[in-house]
Amino acid sequence: MKLYQSNASPNSRRVRIFLAEKSISMPLVPVDLGAKEQFSDAYAAINPRRVVPTLVLDDGTAIGEVPAILRYLEEVHPEPRLLGVTPRTKAEVAMWERRAEMEGFASAMEAVRNAVPGLRNRAIAGPHDYEQIPALVERSRLRVRNFYADFDARLGEVPFVAGDQFSVADITAIVTVDFATKAAGLPMPEQHVALKRWYDSVSTRPSMAA
């Protein structure tokens, strides 16, 4: 197995943290996004969506999309469990990981991709060009603020995003906070004390340096 990825990509970081939590080591093959290497014929043959990361198995099968990559890794290397243990907790982790991604991560990404001058016709990652829509920037930033407020309420009730146990939902939420802070200039508001308590606790895990 090897992982095609970029140190500049928050989606790649989701996988790197997951690997670190499971103590899985594998070759990381850098894809130079700055040099648009993801659009090369060689990379398009691996991932037709031309995005990172991609996990390539020993038989040559290429798995794209972060939740699909993480599902594979959990299947072949189950411990420690990061996608839940029982049918109920598997569903709860899937639900909360998706909420973190759709409400937080995707909103922060949309805010950045519709604003950065270098991505003028690249508002959506993938094989097709899409023009930026300036009106999306403010709406996306509002969505990130709503994500912070909603997850602050959630984390006032439970220690981790999906409940009692650390899971992939925490990984996606941590990557979201860091990405929104650094790339979108949207740090967690001071008044969200439960969110801050969770962040301060989870972000000190050694895996988070990945």
Next chain:
Amino acid sequence: MKLYQSNASPNSRRVRIFLAEKSISMPLVPVDLGAKEQFSDAYAAINPRRVVPTLVLDDGTAIGEVPAILRYLEEVHPEPRLLGVTPRTKAEVAMWERRAEMEGFASAMEAVRNAVPGLRNRAIAGPHDYEQIPALVERSRLRVRNFYADFDARLGEVPFVAGDQFSVADITAIVTVDFATKAAGLPMPEQHVALKRWYDSVSTRPSMAA
């Protein structure tokens, strides 16, 4: 178990088809979206995102988000397998189901929600109000057309969306085609013969009437 859902909701239809494929029967509790029943206090207590569908387990646990609901159902009622069988096919199904949803289903939904007069401040489903952005309508319609072209290419190579076997990726793609056709006025273009071959074959399954 019971499923809170709406016959008018394409996300609910994804679950109904999945249940029919597995011959699982459970009470379907209607949520009247036209009467805004999803915003009632009773429903918000079940699903804080105020969207359908929600699966409520016998112990009262409420599972929202379609992929989380389907993960639970596959765990407790594995046959016939709709989320893959081996680690590799589980990952491939997850990857293709997600592509169908993000590129096709979400694009069609965005095109509709940003255009319909009755959803003026409801461009995104969930607990928060967001104004429509007219510029999103055309971009979303272009994304649906690109989804059709990309999946036509895919289905020129394999019989089903995720490969050799019928899976949840086909369910999401069929629901997308039907929703884009009926709600967004975006039927499959005639020239996509592989897509049409797949649709004509899969849409005749008895589950698709669900």
